[in-house]
Amino acid sequence: MEPLRALEEAYNRFSHDSSFKKELAGWLDSFAGRPTPLYLAANLTRHASGARIYLKREDLLHGGAHKINNTLGQALLAKKMGKRRIIAETGAGQHGVATAMACAALGLRAEVYMGIEDMDRQKLNVYRMKMLGAKVHPVESGSKTLKDAINEALRDWVTHVQDTYYLLGSVVGPHPYPTMVRDFQSVIGKEARKQILQTDGKLPKAVVACVGGGSNSIGIFHSFLHDLDVDLYGVEAGGESLSPGQNAAPLVAGREGVLHGMMTYVLQDEAGQVQTTRSISAGLDYPGVGPEHVFLMNAGRARYVTVSDEQALDAFKTLSQLEGIMPALESAHAISYAMKLAKSLGTKHSIIVNLSGRGDKDVEIIAKHLPQ
Amino acid sequence: MPSTSHNEDRIEAKFRELRSRGDGALVAYLTGGDPDPKSFLNNSIALIEGGADIVEVGIPFSDPIADGPVIQASSMRALSQGATPKGTLGLIRELSSQFPVPFVVLSYYNPILAMGLDRFLTKARESGVDGIVVPDLPVEESDEFRNLALKHNIDNIYLAAPNTSKPRLRTILDSSKGFLYLVSLYGVTGPRDTLSPQALEAVSSVKSLAKGKIPISAGFGISRPEHVSAIIKSGADGAIVGSALVNIVSQYIENPDEAADYLRDAIKKLKAATKKS
Numbered sequence: 001m002e003p004l005r006a007l008e009e010a011y012n013r014f015s016h017d018s019s020f021k022k023e024l025a026g027w028l029d030s031f032a033g034r035p036t037p038l039y040l041a042a043n044l045t046r047h048a049s050g051a052r053i054y055l056k057r058e059d060l061l062h063g064g065a066h067k068i069n070n071t072l073g074q075a076l077l078a079k080k081m082g083k084r085r086i087i088a089e090t091g092a093g094q095h096g097v098a099t100a101m102a103c104a105a106l107g108l109r110a111e112v113y114m115g116i117e118d119m120d121r122q123k124l125n126v127y128r129m130k131m132l133g134a135k136v137h138p139v140e141s142g143s144k145t146l147k148d149a150i151n152e153a154l155r156d157w158v159t160h161v162q163d164t165y166y167l168l169g170s171v172v173g174p175h176p177y178p179t180m181v182r183d184f185q186s187v188i189g190k191e192a193r194k195q196i197l198q199t200d201g202k203l204p205k206a207v208v209a210c211v212g213g214g215s216n217s218i219g220i221f222h223s224f225l226h227d228l229d230v231d232l233y234g235v236e237a238g239g240e241s242l243s244p245g246q247n248a249a250p251l252v253a254g255r256e257g258v259l260h261g262m263m264t265y266v267l268q269d270e271a272g273q274v275q276t277t278r279s280i281s282a283g284l285d286y287p288g289v290g291p292e293h294v295f296l297m298n299a300g301r302a303r304y305v306t307v308s309d310e311q312a313l314d315a316f317k318t319l320s321q322l323e324g325i326m327p328a329l330e331s332a333h334a335i336s337y338a339m340k341l342a343k344s345l346g347t348k349h350s351i352i353v354n355l356s357g358r359g360d361k362d363v364e365i366i367a368k369h370l371p372q
Numbered sequence: 373m374p375s376t377s378h379n380e381d382r383i384e385a386k387f388r389e390l391r392s393r394g395d396g397a398l399v400a401y402l403t404g405g406d407p408d409p410k411s412f413l414n415n416s417i418a419l420i421e422g423g424a425d426i427v428e429v430g431i432p433f434s435d436p437i438a439d440g441p442v443i444q445a446s447s448m449r450a451l452s453q454g455a456t457p458k459g460t461l462g463l464i465r466e467l468s469s470q471f472p473v474p475f476v477v478l479s480y481y482n483p484i485l486a487m488g489l490d491r492f493l494t495k496a497r498e499s500g501v502d503g504i505v506v507p508d509l510p511v512e513e514s515d516e517f518r519n520l521a522l523k524h525n526i527d528n529i530y531l532a533a534p535n536t537s538k539p540r541l542r543t544i545l546d547s548s549k550g551f552l553y554l555v556s557l558y559g560v561t562g563p564r565d566t567l568s569p570q571a572l573e574a575v576s577s578v579k580s581l582a583k584g585k586i587p588i589s590a591g592f593g594i595s596r597p598e599h600v601s602a603i604i605k606s607g608a609d610g611a612i613v614g615s616a617l618v619n620i621v622s623q624y625i626e627n628p629d630e631a632a633d634y635l636r637d638a639i640k641k642l643k644a645a646t647k648k649s
Contacts, residue, residue, distance in 0.1 A: 001510050002535045141444055142435065154437050159559035161535065258481045259435065261508065271456045272486025273434040 003161050008176040010081045015183060024076055031105060032068045033061050034187065038195035038352070043322040044339070051205060051345035053338055055325070055355040056192045056220060065328065065357030066188060066216045067098035071167060073184035075102035078165035085160065088167045089113045089153040091146035091212070092283035092330065093125025094357055095169030100132035110134035113152045115145040118282045124361050143276045146212075146286045150260050170213025171290030174261030178290050185219025192352055193223045205349035206231040206341060209356065210333040211304065212248065212283050214290035216356035221302060231303070234293060235337045237279035238306030244269070248277035250289045251297055251304040257288075264291040280309040280365065281329035283357070307333040313369050315339065316359060328357030329365065382474045382502045383527050383550035386425055387587040387609050396604035396646040397551075399476070399589055400424035400639060401614030403446035404431055404460030406621055408453050411628040412463060415621060418632040420471045422639030425646075427467070428505070428612065431460045431479040438507040440562030442615040445622060457483045457492065461499040468500025476503040476529065476550070489517055493524040503527035503550040511544050518547060529553050532578060534570040541581055551587040551610060554578055556594060556603070563615045564593035572606040579607045597645035604646050613642055 014020040028034040036057045045053045058066040071088075078086055086108050090096030096112040103110035112129055116138045119126050129136050142148035150173070157166040171178040171185075189207075196204055207224055209217035211234040224230045239247035247253055250265040257266030259274060267275040267287040279285045296302035307315075312329055315336035320326045327335055331354070338353040345351070359366070390397050400419045405412050419427060430436075432450035436443060450460075457479065464475055477496060484492045484506065496504065504526050509517060511530055521528040527550030532541055534557065545552060554575060557568035571590060578588055590603045591612030600611040620638060624631035 001512070001540065002533075002537055141441070142448075147435065151435055151437050155440070155560045158438075158533075161558055256485070258485055258508065260437070266482070268482065268486065270486065271458070272483035273451065274482070 003157070004174055004176070010077060011176055011180050014077055014080055020076070020080065024073055027072045027076065028069065028187065031062060032072060035191045036060050038192055038199065040199070041323050044319060045342065047318065047322055048339040048342040050342040050347060052350035053342050054196065054204070054350060054352045056188060056352055057355055058188060058216065059325070059327065059331065059355045059358035063094065063098045063101050064360060065094040065098065066185060066219060067095045067169060068101065069187055069219070070169065070181050070184040070215060071095070071098040071102040074167045074180070075099070075106050075108055078167065079106055079108060081165065083163060083165035084108055085164045086110050086167050087113065087153050087156050087164055088169060089146065089149035090169065091118055091149065091285055092281065092328070093118065093122040093129065093361065094283060096129045096134065096136070097125050097132065099167050099169070100129045100134035103134065104132050111137060113137045113139050113149040113156070115139045115143070115149050117144040118146065121365060122282050122361055123364070145277070145282070147274065154260070170215040171218050171292060172213045172260060172262060172288060178262065178292055181215050182218045182222060182292060185215050186222040188216065188219040188354060189221060189223030192220055196350065196352060200350055203227050203230050204352045205345055206233060206351040207354070208233045208235065208334050208338040208341065208351060209354035210235045210284060210330050211251070211289060211293060212237070212286050212330060214293045216354050218290060218292055220352070220354040221296070225301065232296070232301065233337060233341065234302055234304045235333045236304055236306045237281060237284035237333060238308040239278040239280070240309060242306065245276050246278050247306065248279040248285050248287065249306045250287060251293060252306050254287070259288045262288070262291050264288050265294050280312060281333070283328065283330040284333065305337055307336045311336045313366065316366060317370060320359070325355070326359035327355055328359050329362045331356045332359070383426065383476070384587065386474050387551065390425060391609065394648045396608065396648060397425040397587070397589060397610030398423065398600065398639070398643045398646050399426040399428050399591070399610050399612040400617060401428040401430060401478070401612060402621065403443060403450055403618060404429045404463055405450035405453060405455035406432070406446040406618070407449045407625050407628070409459070409463055411631065413466060414628065414632045415635050416467050418636040419617070419639050420473055422636040423643035424473065424639055426474045426476055426610070428476040428478055428614070429460065429464055431457050431477060431483055433480040433483055436480060438560055440560040440615060442563065442618050442622065443561050446618045457487055458495065461495050461501070464501060465499035474502040475500055476505060477501045478505040478507065481506050481509045489520050493520050493526055497524045497526055501526055503529050505529045505531065505553055507531060511547050514547070531555055534558060534574040538581065541578065545582050545586060548586055551589045552578065552582065553612070554588055554590040554608070555592045556590045557592050559592065561592050561615050563595040563619055567599045567602055568593055571603065575603060575606045575608045597641045600642050601645040604648055611646065
C-alpha cells in the first residue's frame, strides 16, 4: 500500500503542475507525433453504406499504438519521483515497446515481463523491445499471457519497491493506476471531440473502441461522457465463442471479482479461479477489465459488445484493402463493430472509431489465417 | 460450530501457553490439496505430529500474486487435481476433528468473494478454522470482511511489511486478531538461504508498536531452524515457515510417504529452534 500511496501523491502533485504538463505535452507532440488525425474513411463508409466512419489515427503514433501516450506520462512521472528502474508488463508487446521507447528517450532502464505464449505470437515486438535497450523477462507461470505478466511485474515490484517504478499499461490494477492511465490516454478523446466539431460541426452519433484492459477506449470515451447523445460502444474480444475459456470478454461473459488489486468484472469459474482467455489478438487477451468500464456499463452510459476472431480478421482485410490502412488485430475488433453500426444508422450521422494501433505486428498471424 | 467444541480465541490462547513456557510458535504452511487430497492430509498430520503449533492452509488460487515459484507451483498442482475452496475447507475439517491445533486459512480474496463472504466464513468456521489471512485485501478495504469474520469468531490476520508506515501499522495492529503476520522482507514467499536484513529490524519496530497487545509472527523467506531461532530471539512471538515445507512436498511427489517423513523431520528441527532462550 505504501508505494501506491506514494505514487498517488506524486501523481496528484505532478498532474496539476504546469511545468510537468508542459513537458509532457512537448514529448507527446514532437516525440510521439500528436495530435493524430481524424480521418474520414470514405471508402469504408461507402462499403458500410450508412453513417460516416471517422478513424482516430492513433496507429500513426510513434511505436504504432496509443500506448505511448501513457508510457511518456508515467515515465516522466517516474523520473520526477527519482526512480530509475522501470518495469512493465506487456501482452501484444505494444505497451512494452512504448515503455522501451519512453525509457530510452528519458534515460531510464526498462525491463518488460511478457508471457512466453505472447512472445511467440508477437515476436516482432520482442525484437523491437530488445533493440530499444529493454530487457525482456519471459513469463512461464499460469497461462503464460498478459495476466501472468502482470502477476510477475507485481512480484518484481514488491521485491524492488525502493528503486523501481511499475509502469502499468492499461486502466487496470490498484488505484491510482486506472485513474492515472485514463488521464494520460484522455488526450485521444479531447482531440477527437475537437476535430469532429471542426469537420462535422456537430458531435458524432457514436464512438467505438476495442476493450482489452480498456485504456484506448476509456481514453476516447472520457471526453464524450457528458455528451449524452453520443453512444459509447466498447468492443470486447469474442474469440471463438462466448463459452468459458473461448473468449476475452469479461464485461459480456464474466462477473464481479477481484484481480490484480481491483474490483471489476473477471472471467472466472464458479469457485473464483480466473479462467484462461482466448483471442486472436494478444492485446485483448486479458480476463479482467478496467473498473471504470464496469461503472459505465452498470450506469448504462456505455454498451459493451463482442466481435469474434473471424469477424476481426474480416475487418482487418476490409480496412486494409479499402483504405490502405492495416489495423492492429485489437483495433480490427472496433472496425468490425463500427461497420455494422454504421449500416444501422442513417447517412446523416457519423461515428468515430478509435484506430488504436497499426497491424504491422500482426502480419505473421494474419498471414497464417488469410492464406491467399 | 458451537463454542462447546471449539473454544474461542484458540490462536491467542496458543501463544499465551507458549509464552508461559518461554517458547515461540511455529506456524507451518501447506497448500491445501497439494499434491493431492490424501497426501495433503498425511503431510499435515506429519506437521502436527512433528510439533507445529499452528497449521496454516492455503486455498489454491489461479493467480497467487504474493507467492513465489514454490507456492505458485503447489497451487497449480492442487488445482490440476480439482482442488476447490470448499474441498480445501473440507480437508481442514478432517484434520481439525482429529487434532486440537489451531488452523489458519490463507486465501486470496476472489475465491472468498465467489463463494460469498458470509457463506465462506460460515463454512470455514464449521471446518474448524480459527484465523484467516487474505493477502490481497488491504485493511483499508476490509471493514465488511473484518466485521463478518468477527461475527463468525474467526481471527482476521493482517499482513504488515517492512515499509508499512507507522500510522498504517497502528491501524493494522488495531484491526488484527490472533496474530499480526509480519512480512519479513521486500518480496514474495519463497525459501531463502539467509534471513533478510530487514527481518530483525522489522520485528523489533513492530514489536515496540504492538506493546504486547497482539502476538507478532514473521513469515516470508523463513526457511531454516537458524532463521526461526533468530526471529524468535529478536522478539517475535512466532515464525511462519511455508515454502521450505512446500518444497519438500514438491520433491517427493512420486513418493508421498517419504514426503511425510521428511516433513516430520524438518518440523522437529524447526520447532526445536523456537525456544526463546
